[in-house]
Amino acid sequence: MTRSGKAFGSFAEAVADIPDGATVAFGGFAGPGTPYNLTHALLKQGAKRLTCIANTTGGAHQPRMPDIGMLVENGQVAKVVCAFTAATRPTDQLPFTPYYERGEVAAELVPQGTLAERLRAAGAGIPAFYTPTAVGTELAEGRETRVINDREYLLEYALPCDYALIRAWRADAAGNLQFRLSQRNFCPLMAMAARTTIVEVEEPILPAGALDPDQIHTPGIFVHRLIPIPPAPEGLWTARRQERTS
Amino acid sequence: MSATTSKGWDRQQMADRLAREFQDGWIVNLGVGIPTLCSNTDIGDRDITYHAENGVIGYGPVLPPGQEDLHLVNAGGQNVSLNPGAAIVHHADSFGIIRSGRIDVTVMGAYEVAANGDFANWKIGGAKGGGIGGAMDLAACAKRVFIILEHTTRKGEPRLLRACTLPVTARGVVTLVATNLGLFAPWGEGFAVRELAPGVSFEAAQQATGAPLLPA
Numbered sequence: 001m002t003r004s005g006k007a008f009g010s011f012a013e014a015v016a017d018i019p020d021g022a023t024v025a026f027g028g029f030a031g032p033g034t035p036y037n038l039t040h041a042l043l044k045q046g047a048k049r050l051t052c053i054a055n056t057t058g059g060a061h062q063p064r065m066p067d068i069g070m071l072v073e074n075g076q077v078a079k080v081v082c083a084f085t086a087a088t089r090p091t092d093q094l095p096f097t098p099y100y101e102r103g104e105v106a107a108e109l110v111p112q113g114t115l116a117e118r119l120r121a122a123g124a125g126i127p128a129f130y131t132p133t134a135v136g137t138e139l140a141e142g143r144e145t146r147v148i149n150d151r152e153y154l155l156e157y158a159l160p161c162d163y164a165l166i167r168a169w170r171a172d173a174a175g176n177l178q179f180r181l182s183q184r185n186f187c188p189l190m191a192m193a194a195r196t197t198i199v200e201v202e203e204p205i206l207p208a209g210a211l212d213p214d215q216i217h218t219p220g221i222f223v224h225r226l227i228p229i230p231p232a233p234e235g236l237w238t239a240r241r242q243e244r245t246s
Numbered sequence: 247m248s249a250t251t252s253k254g255w256d257r258q259q260m261a262d263r264l265a266r267e268f269q270d271g272w273i274v275n276l277g278v279g280i281p282t283l284c285s286n287t288d289i290g291d292r293d294i295t296y297h298a299e300n301g302v303i304g305y306g307p308v309l310p311p312g313q314e315d316l317h318l319v320n321a322g323g324q325n326v327s328l329n330p331g332a333a334i335v336h337h338a339d340s341f342g343i344i345r346s347g348r349i350d351v352t353v354m355g356a357y358e359v360a361a362n363g364d365f366a367n368w369k370i371g372g373a374k375g376g377g378i379g380g381a382m383d384l385a386a387c388a389k390r391v392f393i394i395l396e397h398t399t400r401k402g403e404p405r406l407l408r409a410c411t412l413p414v415t416a417r418g419v420v421t422l423v424a425t426n427l428g429l430f431a432p433w434g435e436g437f438a439v440r441e442l443a444p445g446v447s448f449e450a451a452q453q454a455t456g457a458p459l460l461p462a
Contacts (some may be wrong), residue, residue: 026255028391029300029319029325029337030300030319030322030323031304031316031319032316032317032318032319034396046262057405065420072311075317081377081379083410084375084376084377084378084379085374085375085376085377085378086369086373086375087377088278088377088379089279090370099373100374100375101374101375106344107375109375109376109378109379110378111346111378111379111381111382111383112299112337112341112378112379112380112383113299113337113340113345113380113382114382116336116337116338116340117341118339119338123421131344131345131383132386132387133381133383133386133387133415134386135383135386135417136414136416136417137382137413137415137416137417138369138413138414139378139382146383148445152264153375180317181302181315181317181318181334182298182300182301182303182317182318182319182334183317184304184334184335184336184337185300185337186336186337189336189337189338203278217336238316240307
């Protein structure tokens, strides 16, 4: 069917081999780019002791879509690496937070730019780097710093992952991806940081050659599995579009 | 309205006061909450580029339901529009813009600000977890850090202090603070009063502040 055999028939098939103990990155920022369908499939698949990497564990707002907080509630998560272990506003509550406070799930809290750069480094073959972010804060306590050109920097390590689950706008059969507007966010970085990248795609998969090579955001080298999102209600689109179709 | 008047500026007025400091050509990053109100302020024909940490450069007003594009949000998850000349980048490039010092000012909310320019906005007392988001990157690397916050807590305790009691977001970076009582600049030992909100006396501001105020 495709030159490279990257098209998968179902979300369940695409996540079937994710083993217990895997490190999985989840794309998305405040909605766009979030792999709701793949997360839903992973909930049903049931892999345990996962390490989940994402900007946030999600679930602070209603209507709730499949998120890392649900994987936590489902007993599938050992650890999260993210920029929020509590909600932005103290009055909001992340479903994840009580599990963390009770010590049932571990967490590594990482500034958002450091999280992005640790993923980028992993995808670029860079083992570690120095950043000015978080110097002088609780996060830097007991960690290696170095003064370069009279400024203090904190050593941060690359963050490789076994799997990346992301959403894209368009893909061709070679796995080349285009994202639309703020859907891009962490997705290209996670695709490069992962050994296996699984993509839910909004538009039908195009034949190889249909996308302009100059307009590719993530080349197919970093992409392994593509699944087009079916129409609602079978496919999960956005919280709001879901409301409109129901 | 009398209660509001005696408390000084409201949220939009606090944001307005800081937004009037923005200069022509600045690249501005607005944090979630009150800082987003800075983009409502009329600052004439000054050309401001708003940068959102999720890689949106040059966004415009929030769009009403029905007109929004669900692929486009700002850092607060609001469906914004794009101004002519806008560009989209991924998260690493977005924070490359931040870390390399291209942001002229970041405006953030906070729980506490100290006289030495430290501030705290990611973790509340006694909590195990926190919400950092992009705040530590922005605070460490933007050319200027402006803070908007209510002058006191709901219990009436000062938020402008000699030293932060909560875990800090960055040290020595804050240059300007807008509160409901006025506009203040940390100067090491205390805060210089740049302006007081209408109806607010120096003595009342000093009483509500946990560090010495220097008269304007």
